[in-house]
Amino acid sequence: MSEYILETKNLVKEFRGFIAVKDVNLQVKRGTIHALIGPNGAGKTTCFNLLTKFLTPTSGKIFLNDHEITHEKPTQIARRGVIRSFQISAVFPQLTVLENVRIGLQRATGLSYHFWRSDKILRNLNGKALDLLKQVDLGEYANELTVNLPYGRKRALEIATTLAMEPELMLLDEPTQGMGHEDVSRVTDLIKKVSVGRTILMVEHNMKVVSQIADKITVLARGAVLAEGTYQEVSSNAGVMEAYMGTTTGELEGAHG
Incomplete structure (x- = not known):
């Protein structure tokens, strides 16, 4: 079995001529916390919806544990152990x-x-x-x-x-969205705690959270992968700085996407 629990190959999503996700090749290593970040309009949510099968790719393939799931339904991948937590709190x-x-x-x-x-x-x-x-x-x-x-x-x-x-793979959609500082710290610690023995893929806008817990970060911009690596690697990337802040210098930490 591959070291990667989830992989995409040349993933594309087009909406009436607008390319929201463009040739995204993603590799999520099992047992890690992998963050998907990017400025507003980068394609994060669309990519997440493709991975959880709420959207169908225009082209490209998605693999879970080396098994292609490109055309499977959300219920099918849930039975395979992929569980998504939504941005809006989904409780009764x-x-x-x-x-x-x-x-x-x-x-x-x-x-x-x-x-x-x-x-x-x-x-x-x-x-x-x-x-x-x-x-x-x-x-x-x-x-x-x-x-x-x-x-x-x-x-x-x-x-x-x-x-x-x-879940074998937890997908967390903006887990700290709308929280005050104390709640952000609590939920950040919680995610780290429950990640033991599991794999987590998360979309997150708070760079401080990402810097504290993500093992690997994929940065999207205009639907394509702009950079990938550790927080130290992507935060010093000139292209990432420009995409977030319109400048090639400064501090990425605290920037929201």
């Missing part, structure tokens, strides 16, 4: 924190549509759900209605529900 606000994670566990165990199951059977999942909540520092909130959680805690809950699906 009127359920408790524990119940939200339990829904993820139900899906993973094939009980997702069996809502007629007895409470006793569902309660059997509570222990594992609580373990997952403890992993993301939400154990004390287990019985709290999700609607009452602060925004940063809701994002932590979303990561817990993603973990409940037992």
Whole structure:
């Protein structure tokens, strides 16, 4: 098996003559945190939607564990262990924190549509759900209605529900979007913590977060790969500086994409 869990070859997405993603060759090494960054309009979200099969490529190929998934549906790649966490917090606000994670566990165990199951059977999942909540520092909130959680805690809950699906590859879409400094630090630490034994591909605008946890960074600009490497390598790249800030000198850290 290849050292790369996910690969794309000459990936292209065109919308009525506009090329949003242009010949992107991406290699995500298993067991790493790989960040996809770029200024506004760089094609990050389109690329993410192609990888999670919410969009179909115009041309090119996508491989997961050496198996081509270019034409598979989102449900098919989810069964292969690719789970996406959305930019807008995807939780059920009127359920408790524990119940939200339990829904993820139900899906993973094939009980997702069996809502007629007895409470006793569902309660059997509570222990594992609580373990997952403890992993993301939400154990004390287990019985709290999700609607009452602060925004940063809701994002932590979303990561817990993603973990409940037992992902081999987690795709995180702007995990710190809209957060204050304290929540950003908490979620950054959380991502690093849950990355052990897993692979994470993340779209992220906060360069401080990227610099702290990403093993490898791919920079997109105008739909194409502009640079790739460690944070130190891409942050000193003149092309990256110009794409972000309109200058070939300065500090990339703190720039938003």
